Structure formats: structure tokens, C-alpha cells
Amino acid sequence: MMLKSLTGVMSWPTAAKGEDTSKNYKTVDDDNTGGVTASAGLMDGVKNATANINDESTADGTEDRFLKLLVAQMRNQDPMNPMENAEVTSQLAQISTVRGIESMNRSMAAFTASAAQNTALASVSxxxxxxxxxxxxxxxxxxxxxxxxxxxxxxxxxxxxxxxxxxxxxxxxxxxxxxxxxxxxxxxxxxxxxxxxxxxxxxxxxxxxxxxxxxxxxxxxxxxxxxxxxxxxxxxxxxxxxxxxxxxxxxxxxxxx
Structure with a gap:
């Protein structure tokens, strides 16, 4: 079995003969997965990828960061306990709501500026x-x-x-x-x-x-x-x-x- 990280494909590591793997690998859940281990480099890959995400405060920048984080979450999810479809749909609905609010804010700002200008012009009389x-x-x-x-x-x-x-x-x-x-x-x-x-x-x-x-x-x-x-x-x-x-x-x- 192979796990995909953000930076490429990484297979389950095989210990060299006589090598102590307890120093490089950490047990995720000994009770539920029977001692499945994952490399610390997996989370490092996610961290490095998210650090390079565009830091713009616009709605497009927010959506870009969200989608990249969602993809990273899905790629690195626990294969024994994958995300439910309802959970993914819920997260997509949330980012859609954020974009809607951002669009409404822009519209209100434009309306306010237009109303202020009209008031000034009307007051000239x-x-x-x-x-x-x-x-x-x-x-x-x-x-x-x-x-x-x-x-x-x-x-x-x-x-x-x-x-x-x-x-x-x-x-x-x-x-x-x-x-x-x-x-x-x-x-x-x-x-x-x-x-x-x-x-x-x-x-x-x-x-x-x-x-x-x-x-x-x-x-x-x-x-x-x-x-x-x-x-x-x-x-x-x-x-x-x-x-x-x-x-x-x-x-x-x-x-x-």
C-alpha cells in the first residue's frame, strides 16, 4: 500500500537489516490499526505546502487556500477512517458562503460610495x-x-x-x-x-x-x-x-x- 503526500508519492518505508525503526517512525493508533506507522515527513510535506499558499485576503485567495488544504486533508486522511461525503459537502458549502459574503461586501461598499456622491451633488443646490x-x-x-x-x-x-x-x-x-x-x-x-x-x-x-x-x-x-x-x-x-x-x-x- 502507498500513501500520497503533497510533494509526491511516498511508499511505506522498509527498515534496513538490523536498523532500529522506533527512532524514525511513530505509531498512529496501535489499538485500531494494529501498529500502522507513518513517517514524520508526511506532516512536514503538508506543512511545507501550506506555507507556500497565497496569503491574499481576497475571496479568490481564501478559496485557493481552502481547496489546497482540503486536498491535503483528503490525500493524507486515515485510510481506515476516511472522510464522509457529507463532511466534504459541508466544507464546500462553507467556502461558498464565504465567497457570497465577500461579494455582498463589495456590492455594499460600491452602493455606499455612490449614495455618498449623490448626497453631495444634491446638497450643492x-x-x-x-x-x-x-x-x-x-x-x-x-x-x-x-x-x-x-x-x-x-x-x-x-x-x-x-x-x-x-x-x-x-x-x-x-x-x-x-x-x-x-x-x-x-x-x-x-x-x-x-x-x-x-x-x-x-x-x-x-x-x-x-x-x-x-x-x-x-x-x-x-x-x-x-x-x-x-x-x-x-x-x-x-x-x-x-x-x-x-x-x-x-x-x-x-x-x-
Whole structure:
């Protein structure tokens, strides 16, 4: 009987007359095979062959390594206990699954890149327009320009929410209280006048919101009118560059004014 290794055909060794074979050969299973012995060179051949397998991380490289290992396993299997057909089929199904996942990953990566590019192109049309975006400061043009749209978001319902607008000197020029508000986004229009009905001078303004629900503070986020000055493509996707505010994603622009 002969065993085939990865590097060629190797026959059962025959000991020279008077030679001690116990130093070169190892019993595989004395109980089940009746003292069948195998040379240590057999496993060395498998080791050397697998060391030369392509180390690419692609699906093709993975399949190549798998098939070579499977062939090596089948060639060097125990002749008294060969692999079952179901076991071979199962291993082939596994490598097929790996290739399918690799192909799906490539498709998803291409789809994500395409979607990001489309979002950036669509956002270009927003340049020069005003949007309501997260922030505190905004530029007030004066009451003669019409109402100024403002907004805020609440993380939970609130029994009261006071909106304050202060000028560059920190003086509150407008204050308004809303009641019984649900969680989510809310908007209001400011006519540019103070509590006495006098026009407020144009300039940089700061908006703040104090929300309470039965005297318990409710977290809020102010939304102010800012102009989109540009669109930047970043590693996380398209970002809108704003005047007097930090860049935001297109999804954070709550309203185009």
C-alpha cells in the first residue's frame, strides 16, 4: 500500500537489516490499526505546502487556500477512517458562503460610495440658501426684512419653554413662552421687535431655550437660521458648511427657508 503526500508519492518505508525503526517512525493508533506507522515527513510535506499558499485576503485567495488544504486533508486522511461525503459537502458549502459574503461586501461598499456622491451633488443646490440648523448664533438683518424663522427641539414633553434672544451685548431683546409642548421639533416666527413693539437693531443675535416639565429641566437644542456657504465631502459623507455655525450633515438641516 502507498500513501500520497503533497510533494509526491511516498511508499511505506522498509527498515534496513538490523536498523532500529522506533527512532524514525511513530505509531498512529496501535489499538485500531494494529501498529500502522507513518513517517514524520508526511506532516512536514503538508506543512511545507501550506506555507507556500497565497496569503491574499481576497475571496479568490481564501478559496485557493481552502481547496489546497482540503486536498491535503483528503490525500493524507486515515485510510481506515476516511472522510464522509457529507463532511466534504459541508466544507464546500462553507467556502461558498464565504465567497457570497465577500461579494455582498463589495456590492455594499460600491452602493455606499455612490449614495455618498449623490448626497453631495444634491446638497450643492443648497449653497446660498438659509436653513434652520443646530446652533445658537445667527445674523439678524432687521425687522424690515420680515419675520425671522427660529426653532428648537425638545428631548421630552415640556409644560413650558421660554425662548430668549439676546444681542451682542448680552441684553435680552425678545422673550416668548410656549406651553404644553410635545417632544420633537417646534418653530416660531420673530417679527424683529422687542417686548415694547420697537424694532431691534440689526446685528448678531444669540438664541437660548429654557424648557421645564413640572419644574424638571428638559434637554433642548436650538435651531437658528444660517446660510449654507459650501458643501464638503468628508470620510463620513457630505457636510454643509454654514456661516456662524459648525458644519452639519444635510439631514441636520431641519428646514430650508
Amino acid at each position: 443648497m449653497i446660498g440658501k438659509k436653513v434652520l440648523a443646530p446652533g445658537e448664533k445667527f445674523e439678524f438683518d432687521g425687522s424690515q426684512k420680515g419675520d425671522t424663522r427660529l426653532g428648537f427641539e425638545l428631548n421630552a414633553k415640556a409644560s413650558t419653554a421660554r425662548v430668549d434672544i439676546s444681542n451682542e451685548r448680552g441684553e435680552i431683546v425678545y422673550s416668548h413662552t410656549l406651553e404644553n409642548l410635545e417632544a420633537g421639533a417646534h418653530s416660531l416666527a420673530w417679527d424683529g421687535k422687542d417686548a415694547n413693539g420697537r424694532p431691534v437693531a440689526a446685528g448678531m443675535m444669540r438664541m437660548s431655550v429654557t424648557a421645564l416639565d413640572d419644574r424638571v429641566a428638559v434637554e433642548s437644542k436650538t435651531l437658528v437660521p444660517v446660510t449654507v456657504t459650501g458643501v464638503a465631502q468628508t470620510s463620513t459623507g457630505a457636510m454643509l458648511e454654514l456661516d456662524h455655525a459648525k458644519p452639519v450633515s444635510p439631514a441636520e438641516a431641519r428646514l430650508i427657508i
